[in-house]
Amino acid sequence: MNELKKARAEYEAVPIPEELANIVQTSIQQGKKNYWQKRLKQGFAAAAACLALTFGVLNLSPTAAAIAADIPILSGLFQILTVRDFQKQEDGIDYQVSVPEVKAEGALAQQVNAAIQEQVDAHLARAVQDWQDYREAFFATGGTEEEWADREMNVVVDYEIKSQTDTSVSFVVSLAEGWVAAHEERYYYNLDLAQNQNITLQMLLGDDWVQICNDVIQREIAASVDEQGFSMFFAAEEGGFVSVDENTAFYISADGTPVVTFPKYAIAAGAAGMPEFPIVVD
Amino acid sequence: MAFVVTQLENYLIENQARFYRLAYSYLQNREEALDAVQTAVCRALEGRGSLRSAEMMRSWFNRILINICLDMLRQKKRVITVAPEDLTAGSYEDPLPADETLINRINALSLEEQTIIKLRFFEDLSLKEISEITNVNLNTVKTRLYSALKKLRISMEGEII
Numbered sequence: 001m002n003e004l005k006k007a008r009a010e011y012e013a014v015p016i017p018e019e020l021a022n023i024v025q026t027s028i029q030q031g032k033k034n035y036w037q038k039r040l041k042q043g044f045a046a047a048a049a050c051l052a053l054t055f056g057v058l059n060l061s062p063t064a065a066a067i068a069a070d071i072p073i074l075s076g077l078f079q080i081l082t083v084r085d086f087q088k089q090e091d092g093i094d095y096q097v098s099v100p101e102v103k104a105e106g107a108l109a110q111q112v113n114a115a116i117q118e119q120v121d122a123h124l125a126r127a128v129q130d131w132q133d134y135r136e137a138f139f140a141t142g143g144t145e146e147e148w149a150d151r152e153m154n155v156v157v158d159y160e161i162k163s164q165t166d167t168s169v170s171f172v173v174s175l176a177e178g179w180v181a182a183h184e185e186r187y188y189y190n191l192d193l194a195q196n197q198n199i200t201l202q203m204l205l206g207d208d209w210v211q212i213c214n215d216v217i218q219r220e221i222a223a224s225v226d227e228q229g230f231s232m233f234f235a236a237e238e239g240g241f242v243s244v245d246e247n248t249a250f251y252i253s254a255d256g257t258p259v260v261t262f263p264k265y266a267i268a269a270g271a272a273g274m275p276e277f278p279i280v281v282d
Numbered sequence: 283m284a285f286v287v288t289q290l291e292n293y294l295i296e297n298q299a300r301f302y303r304l305a306y307s308y309l310q311n312r313e314e315a316l317d318a319v320q321t322a323v324c325r326a327l328e329g330r331g332s333l334r335s336a337e338m339m340r341s342w343f344n345r346i347l348i349n350i351c352l353d354m355l356r357q358k359k360r361v362i363t364v365a366p367e368d369l370t371a372g373s374y375e376d377p378l379p380a381d382e383t384l385i386n387r388i389n390a391l392s393l394e395e396q397t398i399i400k401l402r403f404f405e406d407l408s409l410k411e412i413s414e415i416t417n418v419n420l421n422t423v424k425t426r427l428y429s430a431l432k433k434l435r436i437s438m439e440g441e442i443i
Contacts, residue, residue: 004403007384011404014306016299017316024298027320028291031327038328 036271077167078104078193080159084120093131093153097124100159100173102189106196112189116173119187120157123175127155130177153179162251162259167194170252186274188249188261201250204258205279213244213260217277232272241267253278287327289336294323294343300405301347307389307400308351318354322347341414344401348415352393387434395430398423 084099099120102109131153138148156176163170169191176184190199201209221241225231234240241262250260260277262268268275294301301322306315326333326343333342388399397416401407409427413420 003384007388008404010383010385011303011307011400014303016302017312020298020302020316020319021295023316023320024295024323027323028294028327031324031330032287034324034328035330 078102078169080161080169080171092151093127093155095155097157098159099157100171102191104193108191108193108196112191119173119175123157124155127153127177134179153177163254168192168199172251188251190252201258205281210244212281213279216279217241217260220277233268287330290326290330290339293339294326304400304405305347305351309354314354318347318350322350341411345415348397384434391430391433395426398427399430402427
């Protein structure tokens with residue numbers, strides 16, 4: 001047993017590297033991040049499955065509609081077409097890209113198309129850059145070619161038509177990047193193609209639109225606090241929600257209700273995703 | 283859940299030196315041991331959903347860490363290639379020279395036996411915890427512990443003679 005004590009002393013005499021504390025700290029942070037990302041991914045997949053189902057039933061999906069009738073969403077005044085549609089794999093990046101375009105007379109459609117084009121191009125360029133940076137960092141920190149081969153990045157550009165009438169359309173373009181870090185941006189377009197103008201919350205809700213939106217959102221945030229006093233939403237003084245303004249994103253749901261949306265992290269913890277608030281006026 | 287996360291974080295930070303030593307005892311390499319701790323801590327927080335209760339934390343985490351170390355050892359084994367002409371007759375001989383110190387003899391035991399000895403005598407874990415960590419039933423753990431001790435004592439006696 002004495003020898004066992006000596007062995008233990010020897011075991012315990014192994015010097016502890018200075019950087020251990022740091023490594024443990026960063027690993028804790030990384031692990032937490034991965035935990036949420038995993039959960040978000042699952043949530044995202046579930047949400048995507050739901051969407052696919054709804055669209056399947058309503059046959060609203062641009063792709064499905066295009067396949068079924070060989071023509072995209074049609075209306076008298078305008079069409080939403082998929083102008084770039086490809087899936088490819090290149091340098092470890094898995095692309096799934098469907099870019100919409102508004103086909104209509106007038107300057108508005110052109111402006112919107114130019115804006116979408118710019119967003120998509122920037123997104124694709126950024127994805128390639130991020131991937132390169134990651135690759136460099138990966139090898140610089142001792143990663144091997146073999147390990148690298150297992151890695152891939154997903155780049156997704158897609159759009160979804162939220163609602164449409166004969167003269168107007170509300171749709172969202174989503175740009176996503178998924179690898180070690182997941183990232184998604186959404187751009188919302190609400191177009192009145194008869195009047196050639198963007199639809200605003202003011203047009204939908206009247207001059208009191210700011211107050212109306214703020215009341216609904218604040219009520220929802222207050223309702224989200226659980227028994228333990230915890231809420232995913234940040235307090236106003238912590239950079240949380242204060243007020244909507246002209247730049248606040250929204251879309252118009254199928255029943256005509258404006259739905260105000262916020263980017264991830266803007267007013268709530270990342271785990272809350274992209275919060276949405278239907279503004280129902282009672 | 284938030285409570286468990288804080289507890290887990292504190293546990294990991296407070297015991298980091300122990301984790302490093304345990305990893306080092308398997309891998310015998312500073313960088314690899316750091317690597318193992320890093321991966322284990324990250325994986326623990328990532329997979330904390332599988333931690334059922336705070337009481338299980340110690341055996342739960344040690345299991346993650348030990349599995350990572352064993353994986354790394356296996357990988358190393360795969361990578362090391364020895365040309366046939368470099369193989370001397372000695373390679374086949376008993377790797378337990380009698381004049382080695384006890385710690386070296388422990389390290390020369392099978393991985394299962396090593397784990398039991400280290401966790402029991404260096405990390406002061408109970409046999410029940412060891413059984414949870416190694417996913418081996420308690421009786422088998424006991425049998426292996428005795429057989430390992432016997433092997434070590436035989437070597438000890440051999441040293442005296």
